[in-house]
Amino acid sequence: MNEHTLSVRLERVAAHVPAGGRLGDIGSDHAYLPVALMRRGAIVAAVAGEVALTPFQAATRTVRENGLSEHITVRLANGLAAIEAQDAITVVTLCGMGGETIRDILEHGKAILSGEERLILQPNGGEQPLRHWLMENGYRILCEELLRENRFFYEIIVAERSGPVSYSAQELYFGPLLMQARSPLFLAKWQRMQQQKHKTLTSLSLARQAVPREKIQETEQYMRWITDLLT
Numbered sequence: 001m002n003e004h005t006l007s008v009r010l011e012r013v014a015a016h017v018p019a020g021g022r023l024g025d026i027g028s029d030h031a032y033l034p035v036a037l038m039r040r041g042a043i044v045a046a047v048a049g050e051v052a053l054t055p056f057q058a059a060t061r062t063v064r065e066n067g068l069s070e071h072i073t074v075r076l077a078n079g080l081a082a083i084e085a086q087d088a089i090t091v092v093t094l095c096g097m098g099g100e101t102i103r104d105i106l107e108h109g110k111a112i113l114s115g116e117e118r119l120i121l122q123p124n125g126g127e128q129p130l131r132h133w134l135m136e137n138g139y140r141i142l143c144e145e146l147l148r149e150n151r152f153f154y155e156i157i158v159a160e161r162s163g164p165v166s167y168s169a170q171e172l173y174f175g176p177l178l179m180q181a182r183s184p185l186f187l188a189k190w191q192r193m194q195q196q197k198h199k200t201l202t203s204l205s206l207a208r209q210a211v212p213r214e215k216i217q218e219t220e221q222y223m224r225w226i227t228d229l230l231t
């Protein structure tokens with residue numbers, strides 16, 4: 001992967017960025033996503049935010065080597081603090097981090113958001129707490145996508161602020177739109193999860209040290225939901 005050829009995962013994220021947008025890519029690493037989109041003329045400006053020095057330097061290099069320093073600002077900052085009001089950001093991408101990390105970044109920086117931005121989120125696990133945050137903060141899920149690359153399943157969640165929205169516990173767990181569509185890939189993902197949960201329950205029951213009751217009950221609850229989904 002580089003700024004010329006994105007991974008399948010980032011290519012699918014790119015497909016949800018509205019044409020002519022102003023992108024805030026938080027946790028940008030090499031800034032491949034904003035640079036690829038600028039090179040294609042798909043966006044008009046971007047901010048690439050990075051909290052760590054080495055990826056910040058890599059992002060700065062990618063932007064400079066592509067002659068895009070006038071259009072893409074790279075900032076060393078924690079989460080949404082990379083975004084300034086004058087950037088007039090219209091779309092925020094948070095990709096390749098755990099769902100809880102993405103949720104925490106959104107929660108800590110929510111005062112920075114105008115509420116008009118489209119959020120394009122690609123969590124590596126932890127989708128349930130992330131969807132819960134979206135619901136609690138009045139974001140409607142407009143689109144969900146599931147893809148598989150190198151044996152890993154990835155979800156992409158596109159959301160915009162809409163006012164109060166309500167999702168059931170199962171919708172937060174499986175994804176309201178993914179659950180509705182029931183694609184073959186979605187069923188394959190949950191078949192794999194069913195096997196993993198089964199192993200987890202077996203090891204919890206064999207654990208020498210006391211496992212909190214709530215932990216076992218929660219895993220059993222998820223197992224029931226998955227079984228119901230697949231039957």
Ligand SMILES: C[S@@+](CC[C@H](N)C(=O)[O-])C[C@H]1O[C@@H](n2cnc3c(N)ncnc32)[C@H](O)[C@@H]1O
Pocket residue numbers: 010026027028029030049050051052055077078079080094095096097101105
């Ligand atoms: C695995 S990389 C993903 C890079 C790219 N977004 C992608 O999807 O390929 C995650 C990046 O997020 C950055 N990151 C983690 N927490 C962050 C935060 N609070 N603010 C900004 N960047 C963060 C890390 O330094 C790392 O470079």
